[in-house]
Amino acid sequence: MFKNIRFKRISIKKSSLKSFGFFLLFSSLIWFFVQISKEYTQVIDIPVSYVNIPMDKSISKEKPEHLQLRIQDKGFAIWYYKIFRPEIKLDLGRAIEESGELVYNFEANREYLEEQVNINFEKARFIQETLAIKFQPKKKKLVKVAPRIRLNYAVGYSAGEAVTLRPDSVQVSGPGDIIDTLQTLRTRELQINNINSNVSGKVKIDTSNLGMLSFYTNEVAYSQKVEKFTEGSVSVPVAIRNLPENTNITIFPKKVLVYFQVNLRQYEMVEADNFKVVCDFNDIHEGDDFIIARIVDSPSFVRNLRLNERKIQFVIKR
Structure with missing residues (x-):
């Protein structure tokens, strides 16, 4: 019988504790909601970034990263802005240039700012009326x-x-x-x-x-x-430049083929006389038995020029 009575007393104590905890939590919630439903006045920091910076200006690096906003509103509204910290983008294209500074007027841009952060400016005010940012002309x-x-x-x-x-x-x-x-x-x-x-x-x-x-x-x-191109070739005589007086030279071959690319519309305009291939006598060194031929003149509308033979054999007769 004694054991049963003691067990009953313990059960009553646990039940009372649970009830007490429930009512404590419930009353705390009621108190919390009552408190955040009241109006408060508080200053909060709002992050700020800068957009639409004039192309001909370089703004100072020493510019505010936060703006202070004094809010008079319900506690839950202030709590929301403190937790989620909405960012304001200041459009410097709306600023006025004054004495080497870009001056942004908050009241003049009130509607633009309200759209960004969804703040009722009847109950909120920036501590500064204007923001002045120094700049250097670019x-x-x-x-x-x-x-x-x-x-x-x-x-x-x-x-x-x-x-x-x-x-x-x-x-x-x-x-x-x-x-x-x-x-x-x-x-x-x-x-x-x-x-x-x-x-x-x-x-x-x-x-x-x-x-x-x-x-x-x-x-x-x-x-x-882009045009359709074709390849062609012409036979061109090889000329010798800088040949000394009283010097005869025999070369082989005397003509070379010049290959080229040209668009189809201009193919018929290409003639052998439009090209000039030469060898320079000054390029000959003792012991050489050939000289290199080069294309020195060609029509402006042909491309990818090459010779079928660049090494020209020669014999000098004094």
Whole structure:
């Protein structure tokens, strides 16, 4: 009987403890919700980043990374902003230039800021009315762009001209010491294979290692006209340059074949008289029995020139 009574007392104590804990937790929650439902006034830090920086200006590195906002609102609203810390993007394109500073007025941009952070500015105010950021003017320059575009043509196709870029120069701004040394920009590498028709497109400018500079455009358009090409050959006599007086020289062969590539439209325009192949007497050294022939003149619209024979045998007669 004694054991039963003791067991009953212990059960009552455990039950009471659970009940007490439940009511304590419940009352704590009620107290918490009552507290966060009250209005408070508190200053919170909001992270800030800067966008739309004017291309001709370099802003100071010593600029605020947080803005202080005084909020008078319910406790849960303040708690939300402290936990999730919404970021504000300050559009410096909306700032006013004054005495070497970009001045951003918070009240003038109130609606723009409200859209970003969903804060009712009837109950919140930035401690600062304006934000002034120092800047240095950038130097501007028009810089030539060189293509890094590799075009591999299908058999029988080629191009008579180099790749065209539009624009072929771009406006760049930045610190004067960097701008003054910048002579050329390059596109990113691009390769197109098996081409048998005109090509065109856009390619980015390579801005790697140029983080201090601002580019008014970061891509250019490229194009190239592709044509059907064919190969031909003509027989051209070999001439001797710098032949001393009273010196006779006999060469073999006296003519060589010049091979070339030309587009089909201009094939009929190619004649042997358009080419000139020479050997220079001054290139002959004692013991030599041949001299090297070179093409020194050819039409501007032919390409991939080569000779069937470059070593010309010779005999000198004094």
